[in-house]
Amino acid sequence: MRFYSKKGIITGVILWGTVIFLIGSILFLPGGPEGKGETIIAVLVSGLTSAFISWIWFGTYYEINGSQLKVVGGPFRWKIDIMTITSIRKTRNPLSSPALSLNRLEVQYGKWTTILISPKNKKQFCAELSKINSTIDLYL
Template identity: 40%
Template sequence: MKIIPVKFGWEILLLVYGIFFWMIYLNFSEPKAGSSILISLYFIFVTVCIFGIRYRIDDQTLKIRNGFFGTTKIDINKIERLEKTWNAISSPAPSVFGRVEIYFENNSIVISPKNFDEFKTELLKVNPNIVIKE
């Protein structure tokens, strides 16, 4: 098993936690019943979604844990190509910079490994036929 470190971008953290602090400010300036519970639930949900993301290689499978949303398992031998991307779609990639799109079986997923070269090397050990577009 090889754990692939996740890249957490300050821009994503600033956005989601900025909303959290804005909600706290509004709650203190005009308190409303139940808003503290809603704010707490938002904080927990966002924190688990962001910091619950994990990437791992087990034998010939890339496992991408998506926080609350389960785990995506990709057979590394079915990965066709890796491509660095700026694609901003919602994905298990908690950074805008350093995103990588993985193409496999007429599908794709965007992740943000902390070290692209290390990630690429680990995948190529299993499947040397992966096309790399940087």
């Protein structure tokens, strides 16, 4: 079962503001790149960065397959054994993570490992995980 990431306004403004800034810096800033080589490099850097941000924005999701939770944030991937998850709690921690909203869940698994995610439907997501591992402590 696949759960897509909730997309928050603050995260959207930061990510898409970066894309707009990069494109605007090439198009509208006076005294832009001097030579042809510099222009090509500036376009490549802006284009690749914009593509990377788009990949993260449109390619962040969480998938439950059997007893495994797959977390995908653009090019980044994590596989978590659901039986090792000990707790899930709400958080607004702004640390970098595969979550596109600040309304997040902190999933603790293993002995000390955590990951921050932001599924659109948190209750259904937690219910699906609890069906597989009923020992998960939920602090919602």
